[in-house]
Amino acid sequence: MKVLLLNMKSRSKIETVSIVFILVLFFTAGFLVFSGLLNLFKGKDKTSQIIADLKKPEITISGIIFTSGLSDDEKNTFKINSDYQLIKSAPENSWEDPVNTYFLYANGLDLSKYLGKCVNLTGYLYSGWENIDKNNFLVNGRWTYDRSAFAIGSVSEKGLTECINDFDNTVKPAEGEKIKHLTFTGILNISKRPSPDINYDFQLQLDKPFIDDVNPTGELVGQNELVILPATDELLVEFLGNVEKQVEIGGYMQWGYSESRFLTVDSLKSL
Structure with a gap:
């Protein structure tokens, strides 16, 4: 009798374990099927987006590539994967066109070698950025600095004067705050913008430290770099x-963004 009871208990335990095992398999299979369907739908969404992008008519825009000035947080919000923006060439800019500058979605292209170059970009407006001006230049609730975004298919370089060909040689630099005309020598470099809409695109690596006796700190500290801005389009072409070359520049120190100081350059000579 005891043996019979033991056998019945053992069989009951085996049946219980079997039922639990079957239930685990059932729920696992159900989860896998659900996950597979979810991924399938996600895959379809991505595929649909890719197909939709491919169906967009390609357009070509021209301009000069500078740094974007976007923070990492802004890049994540805007889903922009490069550190560059294109400022449309002067002949293409007009008051009727609400967008003259584009953040660039690189699509695997190395844009660093085109920094400061005049280029043709072929591609399409980045998804979600179409008619951005009618959405108050907002993407995901964040202001885009009056810019749109462009997904690049191909890029080709062309001559600088094709991007800036409307300058007037008779134009003179603005008067500004002409305390003292200064001359510097050093290496001219392209710099990273502090913000997309602040055009601090150039700096001079000075041969000798410069002490600016008019500065927000009031301290007489030597600086080895100087933010420089061309006074005319003609000088922009020369910049x-x-x-990355040795130059001599002349100009006047002025106040800029957030109490910063920069030199408005009215003359440049290659050394």
Whole structure:
């Protein structure tokens, strides 16, 4: 009798374990099927987006590539995967066009070698950025600095004067705060913008430290770099043609963004 009871208890335990095992398999299989369907739908969404992008008519825009000035947080919000923006060439800009600058979605392209270059970009407006001006230049609730975004298919370089060909040689630099005309020598470099809409695109690596006796700190500290801005479009062309080269520049110190100081350059000479 005891043996019979033991056998019945053992059989009951085996049946219980079997039922639990079957239930685990059932729920696992159900979860896997659900996950597979979810991924399938996600995959379809991505595929649909890719197909939709491919169906967009390709357009070509021209301009000069500078740094974007976007923070990492802004890049994540906007889903922009490069550190660059394109400022449309002067002949293409107009008051009727609400967008003259584009953040660039690189699509695997190395844009660093085109920094400061005049280029043609072929591609399409980045998904979600179409008619951005009618959405108050907002993407995911964040202001885009009056910019749109462009997904690049191909890029080709062309001559600088094709991007800036409307400058007037008779234009003189603005008067500004002409305390003292200064001259510097050093290496001219393209710098990273502090913000997308602040055009601090150039700096001079000085041969000798400079002490600016008019500065927000009031301290007489030597600086080895100087933010420089061209006073005319003609000088902008000269700036871009002398990147990473030794130059002599002249101009006037002025106040800028967030109490910063920069030199408005009215003359440049290659050394």
